[in-house]
Amino acid sequence: MKLSAVPSYLVRVWLAALISTAAFADEKPVSYYKDVFPLFKRSCNGCHHPGKLKGQLDLTTHAALLKGGKHGSPIIAGDPKKSALIAEVSGDEPNMPEEGDPLAKDEIALIERWITEGAKDDTPANANSFKLAAAPSYAAPPVISALSYSLDGKLLAISGYHEVLLHNAAESNLIARLVGESPRIESFAFSPDAKYLAVAGGAPARFGEIQIWDISSNALAQATNFTPTKAWKVSSDSVYGISWSLQSDRVAFGCADKSVRIISIADGKEVLKFDNHSDWVFGTLWTLDGKRVLTGSRDRAMKMIDAKTSQFIDDINKLIEPVLCIARHPKEDVVVYGGELGMSRSYKISDNQGRTAANSDVNLRKEFERLPGPVHAVAYNADGSLIAIGGAGPEVCLHDSKEAKRVATLKGHEGAIFALAFHPQAKEIAVGGFDGYVRTYDTAKGELLRAFIPVPLSKEPIQRASK
Numbered sequence: 001m002k003l004s005a006v007p008s009y010l011v012r013v014w015l016a017a018l019i020s021t022a023a024f025a026d027e028k029p030v031s032y033y034k035d036v037f038p039l040f041k042r043s044c045n046g047c048h049h050p051g052k053l054k055g056q057l058d059l060t061t062h063a064a065l066l067k068g069g070k071h072g073s074p075i076i077a078g079d080p081k082k083s084a085l086i087a088e089v090s091g092d093e094p095n096m097p098e099e100g101d102p103l104a105k106d107e108i109a110l111i112e113r114w115i116t117e118g119a120k121d122d123t124p125a126n127a128n129s130f131k132l133a134a135a136p137s138y139a140a141p142p143v144i145s146a147l148s149y150s151l152d153g154k155l156l157a158i159s160g161y162h163e164v165l166l167h168n169a170a171e172s173n174l175i176a177r178l179v180g181e182s183p184r185i186e187s188f189a190f191s192p193d194a195k196y197l198a199v200a201g202g203a204p205a206r207f208g209e210i211q212i213w214d215i216s217s218n219a220l221a222q223a224t225n226f227t228p229t230k231a232w233k234v235s236s237d238s239v240y241g242i243s244w245s246l247q248s249d250r251v252a253f254g255c256a257d258k259s260v261r262i263i264s265i266a267d268g269k270e271v272l273k274f275d276n277h278s279d280w281v282f283g284t285l286w287t288l289d290g291k292r293v294l295t296g297s298r299d300r301a302m303k304m305i306d307a308k309t310s311q312f313i314d315d316i317n318k319l320i321e322p323v324l325c326i327a328r329h330p331k332e333d334v335v336v337y338g339g340e341l342g343m344s345r346s347y348k349i350s351d352n353q354g355r356t357a358a359n360s361d362v363n364l365r366k367e368f369e370r371l372p373g374p375v376h377a378v379a380y381n382a383d384g385s386l387i388a389i390g391g392a393g394p395e396v397c398l399h400d401s402k403e404a405k406r407v408a409t410l411k412g413h414e415g416a417i418f419a420l421a422f423h424p425q426a427k428e429i430a431v432g433g434f435d436g437y438v439r440t441y442d443t444a445k446g447e448l449l450r451a452f453i454p455v456p457l458s459k460e461p462i463q464r465a466s467k
Contacts, residue, residue, distance in 0.1 A: 030114035032062055033123045039107055040065075043097045049236045060236060062121035077119040080112040130181040130203060136161050138455045141436020146187050147421040149430070151194050155215065156430060158438060158454040159185035159419070164199055165454050166215070169423070172438075172452045176220050180228055182209045186240045190215070191248040196229070196265075198251045200242035208239035208255060212265060232268040234261065241283035241326070245307070246290035252307075254281025260295045260305065272310045276303060283326035287333050287349055294349055296323035296337055304349065314351040318361035325377055329384045329401070334365060336387055336401075338375025344368040344389050346401070366404040369397070373416075381422040381429070386443060388429055390417030396431050398443060408446030412439055 030036065040048075040059045048059040057069030066073055074085035088096040089103045089111075097103075103111075114120075138161070146159040149169060156169040164178040164185060182201030189198050197215045202208035212230040237256035244251055245262075250271065252262045260281050262272035279299035286293055292313065293305045300319040305312060321339035328335050333349040346365040373392025380387055380401065388410075390396040396410040396417055415434025422429050427443045432454075439451040 029117050029120075030110055032114060032119070032121050035110055036114050037062075037123075039103065039111065043100060043103060046100075047098065062123055066119075075115055075119055077115060080115040083115050086112055086115070130162070130183060130206075132162055132179060135163060135177045135179050137458045139458050141453045141455060141457070143418065143434055143436060144432030144438065144454070145418050146185055147419040147430050147432050147438070148188055148190060148197075149421050149423055150190050150215070151192075151424060153423050153425045155190075156421070156438075157188055157190070157197060158432065159188070160455055164188060164197065164213070166220070167454060172450060174454070174456070178211075178213050178228070180209070180211045180231060182211070184238065186238060187242050187253075189242050189244055189251075191244050192246060193248040195248065198242050198244060198265075199228075200239045200253050202233075202235075202238040204238050204256075206236070207233045208235035208237055209233050210239065210242070210251065210253065210263065210268075230265070230268060232263065234263065234268075234270070235259075240281065241285075241296070243284045243286055243293075245286060252284040252286065252293050254284055254295060254297070256280050258297075258299075260284060260293070260303075262293070262307065272305075272307065274303075274305050274310050274312070276312050277301065279322070282324055283337075285326060285328045285335065287328075288331075292349075294326070294328070294335055296326040298322040298324070298340075302326065302335065302337060302347065304351065316349055316352055316363050317345070317347050318364070320345075324374055327378045327380050327387075329380050330382060331384050334384075336378050336380070338378045338389060338391065340374045342371040342373055342375060342391065344371075344375050344378055344387070346387070366401070368399055368404050369406065371397070376416060376418045376433075377420040379420040379422055379429070381443065382424050386422070388420045388422065388431075390420055390431065390433070392416050394433075396420065396429075396441075398429075398446065408443070410439075410441045410446060410448075412448055412451065413437070 044059045047054040048057045055069040058064035075083040080086050090108055094102045142161050144159055148157045156167045158165045162179055162183055166176040168175055183203050185201040187200045197213040199211040210232050211228040214229045235255050235257055240254045242251055242253045249265055250262050254260055258277045260274040261270055263270050277297040277299050279297050281295050281297045283296035284293055293307045295303050300322055301315045302317045304314055304316055321341040323337045324340055325338040326335055334346055335349055336346040338344050345367050348363040350363055371391045375391040377390045387399045387401045388396055394413040397406050398408040400407050417433040419432040428440050429443050430438055430440050432438045437451050438454050440449045442449055
């Protein structure tokens with residue numbers, strides 16, 4: 001029907017309705033959570049988050065925004081002209097953001113209108129909660145990023161989505177599912193007193209979390225609705241490489257914000273923060289006497305820290321390639337690292353004062369053969385005689401730790417290897433990675449013992465690897 005055929009009074013009613021609707025939409029209050037916070041996240045939070053408080057200002061939450069920084073709150077509710085935030089982001093050459101494109105005029109106008117309307121917070125109550133209503137359901141095996149045997153060798157912990165799966169190590173059957181908030185599990189470790197499992201993970205660019213799980217027989221017997229004994233969100237990004245103190249009273253871990261931290265298990269309080277790395281920190285470990293912590297970072301350095309005072313002692317290695325993973329010899333202060341360029345090297349854990357102006361690598365013990373891509377996992381066996389190395393390729397190399405020669409090659413995987421764990425008593429090693437299978441091998445013969453998918457599947461999986 002042509003518009004000219006419609007009675008004029010109906011046209012007027014229709015136009016009036018459109019204008020009214022547009023006016024109503026324009027008058028709809030600005031949402032902090034849906035409209036303003038995304039602008040802060042895109043353009044501001046890179047310099048104003050808990051790990052990098054420029055001007056002591058945190059813009060990651062409404063409460064932190066109102067609290068302000070060293071110059072007070074950047075907004076005055078109801079008065080955008082008196083709000084310092086608007087002045088900082090406005091003009092032909094705005095002061096903020098220092099890096100990246102300036103906010104568009106309509107984006108500034110949106111923030112101004114939000115302030116005029118009272119700068120209200122409409123963040124949903126569950127906006128920062130990642131809790132699942134039930135254990136996750138899997139249609140295919142998830143990538144395995146971490147593996148660890150309990151000290152008695154009876155349990156094998158395996159990473160999943162939002163969870164750690166505890167298996168009976170001898171029978172490969174599922175005992176418990178430790179479901180937490182962190183979507184991605186980066187690392188975990190059993191405590192020296194055998195009471196707890198510490199888990200490091202998080203949601204990238206959202207939060208880093210430490211979970212402590214009671215893995216005593218009584219707790220596992222009540223695995224229904226199993227929840228962490230303790231859990232703390234400790235940073236605004238993922239955390240990695242968790243390790244226990246000798247007394248099982250503290251854990252150390254690395255962070256994507258370039259820091260190393262130690263927290264008390266009793267209350268979650270931070271007892272040490274080390275900021276001398278210049279890139280992500282992927283690994284931590286304690287020396288045999290428990291007095292020092294060694295760290296490995298993408299900045300290529302392995303740094304030694306006094307665990308009590310947080311004093312930086314020294315880099316123990318020559319800076320050659322980004323350090324992606326580290327493991328300590330069980331009986332000696334010796335560490336092996338896996339690097340981004342495919343190399344693995346072992347070092348004496350000691351200060352590097354013997355180096356000269358030529359930057360000699362005085363603590364270097366052994367250099368292992370190069371892999372075809374980054375090394376994602378390294379591990380020592382129980383007596384320190386073997387080192388396992390896995391990375392971008394589908395094979396794991398077993399090396400004699402003293403001679404550095406390869407003694408076996410573990411095959412059968414499809415895709416990269418991300419996790420390795422030697423059995424503490426038997427001559428076995430568990431391997432996991434991209435294809436989602438856990439495979440255990442006889443380390444004396446290099447033969448496959450068994451392979452299994454560690455998660456329950458909701459349907460028959462695509463067979464991506466032979467059993």
